[in-house]
Amino acid sequence: MAERTPWSLSSALRGMFAKKTIDDDTWDDLETALITADFGPDLTEAMVDDLRSKVERYRTTDPADLQRMLRETLEERLSKLDPTLKLSERPAIVLVVGVNGVGKTTTIGKFAKFLRTYDRTVIVGAADTFRAAAVEQLATWVERAGAQIVRPQQQGQDPASVAFQTVERAKTEGIEIVLIDTAGRLQTKGGLMDELSKIKRVVEKQAPISEVLLVLDATTGQNGLAQAEAFIEHAGVTGLVLTKLDGSAKGGFVLAVQEKTGIPIKLVGQGEGINDLTGFTPHVFAQQLIG
Numbered sequence: 638m639a640e641r642t643p644w645s646l647s648s649a650l651r652g653m654f655a656k657k658t659i660d661d662d663t664w665d666d667l668e669t670a671l672i673t674a675d676f677g678p679d680l681t682e683a684m685v686d687d688l689r690s691k692v693e694r695y696r697t698t699d700p701a702d703l704q705r706m707l708r709e710t711l712e713e714r715l716s717k718l719d720p721t722l723k724l725s726e727r728p729a730i731v732l733v734v735g736v737n738g739v740g741k742t743t744t745i746g747k748f749a750k751f752l753r754t755y756d757r758t759v760i761v762g763a764a765d766t767f768r769a770a771a772v773e774q775l776a777t778w779v780e781r782a783g784a785q786i787v788r789p790q791q792q793g794q795d796p797a798s799v800a801f802q803t804v805e806r807a808k809t810e811g812i813e814i815v816l817i818d819t820a821g822r823l824q825t826k827g828g829l830m831d832e833l834s835k836i837k838r839v840v841e842k843q844a845p846i847s848e849v850l851l852v853l854d855a856t857t858g859q860n861g862l863a864q865a866e867a868f869i870e871h872a873g874v875t876g877l878v879l880t881k882l883d884g885s886a887k888g889g890f891v892l893a894v895q896e897k898t899g900i901p902i903k904l905v906g907q908g909e910g911i912n913d914l915t916g917f918t919p920h921v922f923a924q925q926l927i928g
């Protein structure tokens with residue numbers, strides 16, 4: 638696992654913890670390291686203050702204690718929200734939303750595989766009906782995952798009708814989990830949000846929606862989050878999926894995004910392969926990031 642986490646522990650942090658004793662420079666170094674790892678200015682300040690008072694309270698000068706306290710603080714904050722996916726309905730319907738390019742198609746393929754590994758039956762609705770190439774790309778992933786797919790009958794078909802057909806098939810064939818891919822064209826934000834609302838309205842008449850997952854690219858950090866705000870405002874997002882954490886030195890974004898949105902991270906993408914998606918466990922993540 639260790640070799641797959643280049644996002645862990647920035648060199649700034651590593652240098653700091655390798656020192657013999659905590660001194661005045663430590664706090665500046667810690668601040669720089671947390672900013673570099675994309676914790677964001679507010680969270681960085683809060684964490685540095687918190688750790689500083691803990692170090693004073695425990696009267697320690699050992700950087701190893703600080704490292705442990707940082708890991709515990711991170712885990713504690715990450716654990717405030719519940720990362721469990723709610724998939725007990727039958728069928729469990731999951732809408733996947735996000736801006737183009739964040740890794741939405743890949744995530745759906747990986748998620749289908751992840752669920753197949755647990756012997757769940759899965760059907761995917763290709764409701765991003767304007768990008769023919771995207772439908773094909775999705776179909777390839779879904780096939781590799783051993784899941785089924787409902788494609789649009791023609792390019793530009795009403796996305797809500799594809800979603801409807803997917804849920805219908807799940808119900809008649811007893812398929813356990815429905816994943817619905819949706820469009821991510823930011824340039825038509827108003828239209829896109831209307832399209833998502835319509836999909837939700839239509840599907841909710843058939844069965845309750847279990848999860849609305851927003852896919853975010855961890856390498857774009859705070860900018861990516863600004864782009865995705867419309868989804869949070871309008872799409873009723875219940876969970877976040879962070880992709881591309883493998884190539885990112887921005888592990889701090891994980892905590893920043895959860896605190897800023899108040900929405901739990903439920904899945905994490907750590908590579909381009911079909912098996913590179915995992916559930917989110919605060920303890921494991923804190924351990925990987927801080928050491």
Ligand code: GDP
Binds near residue numbers: 736740821881
């Ligand atoms: P979409 O436009 O949101 O559907 O994005 P795609 O699923 O087509 O992915 C865009 C690019 O990101 C592709 O090159 C993927 O291989 C890559 N990608 C997706 N998820 C991950 C990940 O977790 N790690 C890495 N390194 N690359 C990823």
